[in-house]
Amino acid sequence: MVCVARIKTAEHLFLTCGFAQTVWHLVSQWCKLPPIYAFQVRDLLDLHLYIDGSAKSKKVIQAICHMVFWCIWRCQNEVVLNQGQTSMQKIMGDVKGLSSQTVELLNFLCYHVS
Numbered sequence: 001m002v003c004v005a006r007i008k009t010a011e012h013l014f015l016t017c018g019f020a021q022t023v024w025h026l027v028s029q030w031c032k033l034p035p036i037y038a039f040q041v042r043d044l045l046d047l048h049l050y051i052d053g054s055a056k057s058k059k060v061i062q063a064i065c066h067m068v069f070w071c072i073w074r075c076q077n078e079v080v081l082n083q084g085q086t087s088m089q090k091i092m093g094d095v096k097g098l099s100s101q102t103v104e105l106l107n108f109l110c111y112h113v114s
């Protein structure tokens with residue numbers, strides 16, 4: 001479930017927290033990536049640089065990673081600030097939905113703006 005730790009650093013929120021680790025694990029499975037090993041937040045931001053694939057697939061993975069950060073952040077805020085409810089199912093639904101929209105936008109921009 002979502003973390004209730006009192007001290008939240010970026011490292012904890014996005015990297016070492018069990019909640020975040022589960023999200024990254026599910027994202028790696030969804031994207032058919034090898035398991036994600038990150039030692040600092042920078043490793044997650046640069047993940048697309050270390051995967052095999054075309055320039056386009058790297059861009060897609062980069063966009064998805066940015067969405068994961070956003071979804072973890074938003075999910076934590078929803079729980080902490082609004083006493084909202086969340087679940088792994090909901091956050092993964094958000095990640096997949098927002099990522100699909102972002103990838104469509106990237107495709108649109110690549111096709112129309114070049």
Ligand SMILES: [Zn+2]
Binds near residue numbers: 003004012016018019
């Ligand atoms: Zn935590």
